[in-house]
Amino acid sequence: xxxxxxxxxxxxxxxxxxxxxxxxxxxxxxxxxxxxxxxxxxxxxxxxxxxxxxxxxxxxxxxxxxxxxxxxxxxxxxxxxxxxxxxxxxxxxxxxxxxx
Numbered sequence: 001x002x003x004x005x006x007x008x009x010x011x012x013x014x015x016x017x018x019x020x021x022x023x024x025x026x027x028x029x030x031x032x033x034x035x036x037x038x039x040x041x042x043x044x045x046x047x048x049x050x051x052x053x054x055x056x057x058x059x060x061x062x063x064x065x066x067x068x069x070x071x072x073x074x075x076x077x078x079x080x081x082x083x084x085x086x087x088x089x090x091x092x093x094x095x096x097x098x099x100x
Contacts, residue, residue: 046077054098 038045039059047056053074064067065080082090 003081048097052094 016035038056041058041060044064045056045058046054046060046061046063049055054077057069057072057077062072067071067076067080071079078086078090
């Protein structure tokens with residue numbers, strides 16, 4: 001019984017590790033496919049997290065703004081909004097985001 005209890009983790013762990021590896025590979029492939037689709041789209045695309053901060057921007061957006069991914073992520077995107085419009089833009093964005 002003792003030998004069985006001590007050897008089971010060594011049998012199960014490699015199997016779990018392989019399935020996790022496959023899951024990670026699938027996620028990476030899905031991310032690459034999404035980025036390819038988004039970057040070849042004629043639309044400006046970006047996504048945000050539940051914290052309302054930008055988490056993804058497609059290449060078309062970066063080409064349009066002339067800025068880098070690092071400059072646009074988080075709340076950097078609104079630096080491209082005219083100073084007179086920032087408050088209204090952020091209010092509209094927050095209201096739309098909160099209302100889903």
